Structures are given as structure tokens and as C-alpha cells.
Ligand code: A3P
């Protein structure tokens with residue numbers, strides 16, 4: 001009835017470790033997860049902006065508060081699935097136990113399949129073996145920018161000898177920001193703010209914490225704080241540091257540590273570079289190349305009734321799907337916990353099967369709405385963010401049941417491209433010394 005852990009039965013293509021930097025190919029129809037082909041919606045032209053409620057005739061280029069807005073109503077986005085090219089990993093980086101950046105995969109972990117009915121105690125170690133990342137340190141896009149600087153030679157546009165040092169992407173951002181965009185048409189609780197800066201033709205998108213999010217963070221209960229640890233503890237039970245090692249639940253959980261993939265892809269006519277944290281990879285040496293070998297781990301409350309199963313499909317699977325679909329991570333392994341924080345069941349969800357799984361749910365989310373909204377939001381951003389200037393921020397804001405609006409800020413507290421990045425990227429490419 002439900003998805004089962006079938007990954008051992010899959011026959012993998014042989015891995016090609018050198019295939020990481022190439023133009024991504026389109027998802028083929030057989031990889032479609034909702035029975036329709038992933039094709040470009042030909043009727044969607046550049047000027048098809050019927051749902052921009054622009055009251056201002058020329059809202060671009062004028063640095064005054066603007067009245068342009070974008071609707072988030074679901075009906076507007078029930079169109080053909082937009083083109084989404086198969087994401088290709090073009091690199092990775094690691095953050096160590098002190099949150100130091102490394103331009104390599106040293107923090108990669110390996111998935112060790114748990115029993116179907118394990119007894120993982122997620123509360124273990126919360127008091128005495130937990131090092132929590134300092135959430136007040138806002139890192140913005142810094143780690144991705146550091147990765148770009150370290151890998152600049154791979155990213156330069158073709159024919160840049162003329163002097164432009166632009167990288168060959170329309171957007172640079174975190175996968176998590178895109179996940180929020182995908183979920184926006186269905187989100188009823190939490191709004192968002194995204195700071196946008198155009199620099200050398202590329203648009204950088206970095207989240208700004210909303211007032212409400214800051215309050216929620218400050219007022220978290222002790223129980224909520226502990227439950228946030230549970231997801232990381234589950235990772236420790238299901239991952240090993242070495243390819244033939246075993247998980248070590250007696251160790252410390254340190255949430256500074258991260259392994260991040262950097263992928264390139266295209267959504268409609270938007271060339272995207274984004275990075276996202278990856279929990280672990282398949283340890284089979286014959287597993288497909290990244291990102292197809294990656295595994296996302298999740299925890300959720302135990303399911304005891306059909307209503308609870310339905311709620312998982314209608315609400316949680318949206319977020320799980322969006323997060324993993326974006327970078328091309330093919331499966332999510334969920335640990336279901338009881339009230340005492342003990343994982344009592346484990347189930348694998350294949351991203352390509354999720355839209356089938358949710359089909360019979362009443363009034364359910366639709367992948368095409370998520371992707372079309374994201375694509376139209378990015379088009380909206382391109383139209384609005386016209387001044388190419390690292391000191392200018394276009395701040396896009398959204399609250400549930402409202403349209404997306406924006407304001408413009410020059411040399412403000414919202415500026416997020418660091419001087420070191422602007423300086424490095426402004427240097428002539430040939431003055432860049434390779435290690
Ligand atoms: P769960 O995924 O089991 O909820 P991720 O799944 O994205 O790899 O994140 C790992 C864990 O970080 C989560 O486990 C959860 O414990 C914690 N976490 C991530 N985002 C969070 C958020 N917005 N609020 C609370 N906890 C979060």
C-alpha cells in the first residue's frame with residue numbers, strides 16, 4: 001500500500017566520477033512523477049505576465065517603493081509542468097565542527113539502512129552530547145560565495161576574455177530558499193523575506209529573517225528545542241563516516257557539520273546554481289553518480305490512523321518532495337517516532353513516486369503549481385531587479401494569503417554580498433591565481 005524500502009533491488013548504472021561538470025540534460029518523460037512529460041510550456045512567453053498586478057507602468061529601474069506584486073493563488077499556476085533540467089552536481093563543500101569551510105567532501109556520510117522497526121532513542125545525548133550551531137550567526141550566502149570563488153575557473157562564461165567576469169547563471173541561492181518558494185502557494189502559516197541583488201548579471205537571493213520567525217525562535221519551548229535535536233540524532237543512527245563503517249550513536253551530535261552539494265540546473269529559462277545540505281549517500285560503489293546516490297533523512301510522528309497518513313501526504317510530503325526534487329535527490333528515508341522520541345518504523349519514499357502517492361488526497365498540493373510559481377517568481381525578480389549593483393537590495397516579502405511585494409534598499413542593513421566577494425569577482429579572470 002505504501003512505499004517500501006526497495007533500494008536494494010534497484011540496478012544502478014555504473015558511476016562516472018568525471019561526469020560532474022556538463023550541461024544538464026532534460027528530465028526524460030519516463031522520469032516524470034505525475035504521468036505528464038516535463039516539457040517547456042510553449043505558451044508561456046516572456047511577456048505572459050497576466051497575474052502581475054502592476055499598477056506602476058515602469059516599476060523597474062526606479063528606486064522608490066514600488067507597487068508591483070505577484071499573486072500566489074494556486075489556480076494561476078495549474079499549468080503544464082515547466083521545463084526542469086536534470087540537476088547536475090558541479091561541486092560540493094564541507095563545513096566542519098567549527099563551521100569552517102572546506103572546498104571538498106570531507107563531511108560526506110554513508111547511509112546505513114536501519115531495521116524496518118528499529119528502536120532508536122532520539123532523546124539520547126540531548127543533554128550531554130549535543131553541540132548546537134549558533135543560529136544567531138547569519139551566514140547568508142557566504143559559504144556558496146566562497147565555493148564560487150574557489151571554483152571560479154569552472155564557472156566563467158564562455159568568451160569572457162573580453163573582460164566580463166560574469167558566471168554563467170541567472171540565479172545563485174540556497175536550495176532551502178527555493179524550497180520555500182516551491183511551497184509558497186500552499187503555505188498558510190509562515191511568510192518569508194528574500195533579499196535580491198543583481199551583480200555582474202547574476203541575481204543572488206538570500207533570506208532575511210522575518211520578525212515573526214525571530215519571535216518564534218526566541219520563544220521556542222524546551223520541548224520544541226529538544227525535538228529539533230531529534231532529526232539530527234536520527235541522522236547519527238542511520239549514517240557512518242566511513243564507507244564500510246557503522247553508525248556511532250555514542251558520539252556527539254554537532255550541527256555545525258555539514259556536507260553540501262552544489263548543483264546547476266534550469267527551470268524554464270532560468271539558469272540556476274544552488275547549494276543544499278545532503279544527509280548521506282548510498283555506500284554501494286556501483287551507486288549512480290551524485291546527486292542520484294544521495295539520501296535525505298527525515299523524522300516524523302508515528303502513523304496510527306488513516307487521517308494521520310493523509311496529513312503526512314497533504315502537508316509533510318510537500319516539503320520533503322520540494323527539498324529533494326530540487327537537487328535531484330531520489331529518495332527520502334523517514335524514521336517514524338513515538339511520543340517518547342523512539343523511532344519505531346522506517347519507510348523509504350521515492351521522490352518520483354510521491355505525486356502518485358498523493359493523487360487520491362482531497363484538495364492536495366500539486367508539483368506543477370510549486371514549479372510554475374517558482375518559475376514565475378524568478379521571472380518577476382528578473383523584471384524588478386534591474387540595477388546591477390552589489391549595494392542595492394530588492395527585498396521581496398510575502399505573508400500567507402497576500403501577494404508577493406517588494407521594496408528597494410540602497411547601502412542598507414540588507415546588503416549581503418561581502419566586499420571580499422565583490423572584489424574577487426571584479427578582478428580580471430587572468431589575475432586569478434589557481435591553487
Ligand atoms: P527532520 O528532517 O527529521 O525534521 P533536514 O531534514 O533538512 O536535513 O534537517 C535536519 C534536522 O534539522 C531536522 O530533522 C530537524 O530536526 C532540524 N531542522 C531543520 N530545519 C528546521 C526548522 N526549520 N525548524 C526546526 N528544526 C529544523
Ligand code: MG
Pocket residue numbers: 279296297298
Ligand atoms: Mg534530513
